[in-house]
Each structure stands twice: as structure tokens, then as C-alpha cells.
Amino acid sequence: MKAAVRARVLAAALPVRGSKSGASRPLVTSRSSRPSPNSLPSLVQPVYSGRNRLKRPSPACLPRSRSGSCPAKKSARLGNKRINKIPEKEETVAITVAEIEKGSSVCEGLAVGRPTQRAYQGFFEEFRVWRRATLPNPLAKEVRQEEILGFIDHFFLENRSFPDIEKGVAAIFASLPRLRRLDMPRVKRALKGYKKKRPPVSRYPLPEEVVAGVAAVLHLNHHPRNARSVLCQFYGYLRPGECRKLKVKDLVIPAGGMSKSMNNYAVIIAPFEDLQPSKTQTFDDTVIFDYPVWLGKEFQKLATGRNPQELLFDIKVAESIELFREALRVLGLDGELYQLRHGGASTDWLEKRRTPGEIKARGRWQCDSSLRRYAKAGQVQKTLNKMKSLERGFCSTAFSNLEKILNNKMNLAMPRPGMKQGRGNS
Structure with a gap:
């Protein structure tokens, strides 16, 4: 069967008997009777090997135009094999040493x-x-x-x-x-x-109760995504830009199993497939959310049914900064988003939830001096002492019932008005 197919291919490539091209030629049956490759008029000329088998021709066998480029036809069929066109080289722009100087x-x-x-x-x-x-x-x-x-x-x-x-x-x-x-x-x-x-101004950390109060104020005023992004930055030690860049695909759900770490939610910061390194020029930094245990489920609610390439929190930079400051003003305080990262490290240090080495690894700090600059447990207590009883009571209640508040099972009265109402971006 294969011999018949080869014979038909060669018959199509060779001149027909009685044609104007000259005397008829017999089909190839032996090595001595093989025709010259130059006498074959087909687009791609076959190359012969032992027992008259056809092989894929080398680029040197392909006919070229006057300009030296490959023919316009992308490919040609030879037997049961397909010969692809050789891709042309991309043009590159050279930069001279004088321009670099x-x-x-x-x-x-x-x-x-x-x-x-x-x-x-x-x-x-x-x-x-x-x-x-x-x-x-x-x-x-x-x-x-x-x-x-x-x-x-x-x-x-x-x-x-x-x-x-x-x-x-x-x-x-x-x-x-x-x-x-x-x-x-x-x-x-x-x-x-x-x-x-004139030393750089240090950002004081925010206490955990204040962060819970901020998240409650944002959620009760119909800004649920902003509320969850605040908690993500605090408990994950995330920088504001890292939190905003998180995509749906970067949220890792629990895999299960005997290992305790495999039963927690996690986020991957600066995944390698996006080719966008973190601030410290690293890829695939993983942060596991093991406390509080219910927080990962709140992130999963935001990711359910959405495109993996969409932003997880999908909040604007200017709006997130302004809403955070407004929520702090409701509590009688002022500050900025970067204090959440400091507050998470200081709280874990103060509550002894993690060792200094674990805090350093979680915050992705390169040296101990950076860790000492961020983790300031004494400033956490100082901030709480400055708060009035009404605002501090609101924060304490929000901290004890934050999961219920985020799931709309509990409502709290604002300590003072002035927060802009949202449309519920959940």
C-alpha cells in the first residue's frame, strides 16, 4: 500500500510520458534508474535514501526567489509529511556604544x-x-x-x-x-x-481593634470590597499596591490533607507568569491566612464566578485611599494605608502569635533592621490610649463580631456621621 502511494507521488512529480519535455521516463524502481533531482519540476523536490524512501528535504533543497527568500506558499505536501515554511528572522534595532554613553x-x-x-x-x-x-x-x-x-x-x-x-x-x-x-x-x-x-517620618502601626472598626465602618457604609482589602493588608502584611494588584487566580483555596498549612487560604504575590516582580524584585511570594480562620472564605466570596484575570478587590487607588481616611475620621483618627502592614506585624509581635523569624518571612523583609522599624508594639498601645471611649467601644464590638458584620448578620451604629455611602461593590 505504501509503495503504491509513493508511486503516485512520484508520478505526479515526473514528466508525463509523451509530453513536450522529452522522452518518457520510467518510474523509479532501482537506484540506477533514479532521475536527477534537478529534473523534477515540483515545488519541493524529494530526496532519496535507501530503498527509494522519501525524506524531508533540507532547507538547501527548497527553491528560492531572486531575493533569496522562501517562496510565498507556506507549505507543500510530500507523501504523508507536511513541510512548513522556514520563518523569517525578526529585525532588531542595534544600539551603539555612543548612544549608551x-x-x-x-x-x-x-x-x-x-x-x-x-x-x-x-x-x-x-x-x-x-x-x-x-x-x-x-x-x-x-x-x-x-x-x-x-x-x-x-x-x-x-x-x-x-x-x-x-x-x-x-x-x-x-x-x-x-x-x-x-x-x-x-x-x-x-x-x-x-x-x-531630618530623619524619615515613621508610620505608626494601627491596632487590631482599630482595623476591625475601619472594616466595619466601610462594610456598613456599603464598601464591602474595601473592607476586605483592609483586612487583607493587615493580616497578610501586604503593601497597598500588592493588594490592589491581586487577581482572582492569585487566591489559592485550601488543598486539604494531613498538613495543617494545606487547609488554609493563601495568596500568591507577583506570580511569575505575569512577569511583574514585587517591590523587592521577587516572584511567587506566598502569604498564608491562618488567622482569623474565617477570613479566607470572605476572599473566596469575592472570587466566586469571576474571570481569573480580573482584579480580586477591583478598587481604584484614589478612592481606596480616600475611603480609608474617611473611615479613620469616623473613629476620630487619621492615617494612611501603609500603616496596616505595620500594624499586622506589630500586633503579631505583641500577641506572640508568631516568632520574629516568622514575622520577618511573612513581611518579606530582607534584614532585621527593617523588621525593627516596622514592628513597634508600644505604639499600638499608645494609639489605643488616645481614643475616646465611644470610638474605642465601637472598635471593640466590631472586633468581637466582625465575621457577623461582614455577613450582614449584625448592625452597629456609627460613632459619628460623615462617611460617604457606597453602592455595595460586592
């Missing part, structure tokens, strides 16, 4: 995110404006160490924070890569003195 290379630009790049552009433009207004020769191309020192003093006299000047100096070095090769000890010393006299 003037600015940054492609990979250097990828090391910094777009928000940071925009911030660097703003700080560098501020440096250029200050340089034109201050220096006697602002058109000089080379930036000297003394100019950067003057820019640092300019920020200090304007009472700017240390993170601002830290980003300002980083913007200068990022915009002028040739300065990185120079050793500037006076700039390093100036930054050290700046930080000593």
Missing part, C-alpha cells in the same frame, strides 16, 4: 518602574531649573560634585523630607550615567548629615 541602555531603563521614572524626570527637571538660576555658567555640560552639594542644601533649607532629596540625587545619577563612575564622598556625607537632622 549619552544615556542609559535598554536593560538599565527596565530596572526602574514607570512611576519611579516619572518621579526621576520631575526631580531632574527641578535640578536643571535650580542650576540655571544659581550657577554663573549653567550651560556647562559637566555636572560637578559641588553642584550636587548645593542642590542638597537647597532641599534642606526648604524643609524638604529626606526621601525627597534621596530621590533627587538618584534622579541626577540616573539621568547622567557618567557620574556613576565618579567617587563623590562629599555627596554621601551630605546625605548622611541630612538624614541625621
Whole structure:
């Protein structure tokens, strides 16, 4: 049967007997009677091997046009085999060394995110404006160490924070890569003195009762997704941006089994398939929600029946910040979202739910100094002592009955009005 198929294929490829191309040729029956490959007019010429078998031709056997490219026809059939067209190479843009000396290379630009790049552009433009207004020769191309020192003093006299000047100096070095090769000890010393006299403002942690009160205020005012995102940041030590970027597929439901850790809900931060690393340039960081035990079910309610690529909480940045501040004002406090991450670590330290090593791993801190800066158990008690009895009583009741409140089985009166009503984004 196979021999008959091969014979039909060769018959279609060879000239027909009695045609204008010349004398008739017999079908291939032996090695001595094989025709020359050049005499075959088909698009893809067969290559012969032992016992007259047809093999896939090499690219050298494929006919090419005058330009040297493969024929327009994508593929041709030969027997029972399909020969695919050879893909053309993609064009790449070459970057010269001279262009890299003037600015940054492609990979250097990828090391910094777009928000940071925009911030660097703003700080560098501020440096250029200050340089034109201050220096006697602002058109000089080379930036000297003394100019950067003057820019640092300019920020200090304007009472700017240390993170601002830290980003300002980083913007200068990022915009002028040739300065990185120079050793500037006076700039390093100036930054050290700046930080000593004007240290970065530390964010105080929020107590667990206050977080429960904030979640209750948000839920009772019809902002259920914002309420659950607050709890996710507090108990998971998540940064605000990490929580907002969580997708439905990043929520891991319990797998079951003998292991205790396999019976808890978890979230995967910066999964590798998304190719978006975390702030510390890591992938697949896992946070297990083992306390409170009912919290993972609240996350699953948000994910049920939704597209895996959708955002789990699906909240806007500006709106989430404003609603959080409004909820704190209802409780007579003020603060920002980043205090939730600090509050979770400080509470676990104070309640001894986790060891310092477990807290460090859960918060994904690289060194012990970062852990000491975030975990401040004494500030938790200080915040509670500043609260009035009415607001603190509301928070205590919300903390004891938070699961019932989130499931609409219990209602509480607000300690004070002023919270914007939502539409129930559940």
C-alpha cells in the first residue's frame, strides 16, 4: 500500500510520458534508474535514501526567489509529511556604544518602574531649573560634585523630607550615567548629615481593634470590597499596591490533607507568569491566612464566578485611599494605608502569635533592621490610649463580631456621621 502511494507521488512529480519535455521516463524502481533531482519540476523536490524512501528535504533543497527568500506558499505536501515554511528572522534595532554613553541602555531603563521614572524626570527637571538660576555658567555640560552639594542644601533649607532629596540625587545619577563612575564622598556625607537632622517620618502601626472598626465602618457604609482589602493588608502584611494588584487566580483555596498549612487560604504575590516582580524584585511570594480562620472564605466570596484575570478587590487607588481616611475620621483618627502592614506585624509581635523569624518571612523583609522599624508594639498601645471611649467601644464590638458584620448578620451604629455611602461593590 505504501509503495503504491509513493508511486503516485512520484508520478505526479515526473514528466508525463509523451509530453513536450522529452522522452518518457520510467518510474523509479532501482537506484540506477533514479532521475536527477534537478529534473523534477515540483515545488519541493524529494530526496532519496535507501530503498527509494522519501525524506524531508533540507532547507538547501527548497527553491528560492531572486531575493533569496522562501517562496510565498507556506507549505507543500510530500507523501504523508507536511513541510512548513522556514520563518523569517525578526529585525532588531542595534544600539551603539555612543548612544549608551549619552544615556542609559535598554536593560538599565527596565530596572526602574514607570512611576519611579516619572518621579526621576520631575526631580531632574527641578535640578536643571535650580542650576540655571544659581550657577554663573549653567550651560556647562559637566555636572560637578559641588553642584550636587548645593542642590542638597537647597532641599534642606526648604524643609524638604529626606526621601525627597534621596530621590533627587538618584534622579541626577540616573539621568547622567557618567557620574556613576565618579567617587563623590562629599555627596554621601551630605546625605548622611541630612538624614541625621531630618530623619524619615515613621508610620505608626494601627491596632487590631482599630482595623476591625475601619472594616466595619466601610462594610456598613456599603464598601464591602474595601473592607476586605483592609483586612487583607493587615493580616497578610501586604503593601497597598500588592493588594490592589491581586487577581482572582492569585487566591489559592485550601488543598486539604494531613498538613495543617494545606487547609488554609493563601495568596500568591507577583506570580511569575505575569512577569511583574514585587517591590523587592521577587516572584511567587506566598502569604498564608491562618488567622482569623474565617477570613479566607470572605476572599473566596469575592472570587466566586469571576474571570481569573480580573482584579480580586477591583478598587481604584484614589478612592481606596480616600475611603480609608474617611473611615479613620469616623473613629476620630487619621492615617494612611501603609500603616496596616505595620500594624499586622506589630500586633503579631505583641500577641506572640508568631516568632520574629516568622514575622520577618511573612513581611518579606530582607534584614532585621527593617523588621525593627516596622514592628513597634508600644505604639499600638499608645494609639489605643488616645481614643475616646465611644470610638474605642465601637472598635471593640466590631472586633468581637466582625465575621457577623461582614455577613450582614449584625448592625452597629456609627460613632459619628460623615462617611460617604457606597453602592455595595460586592
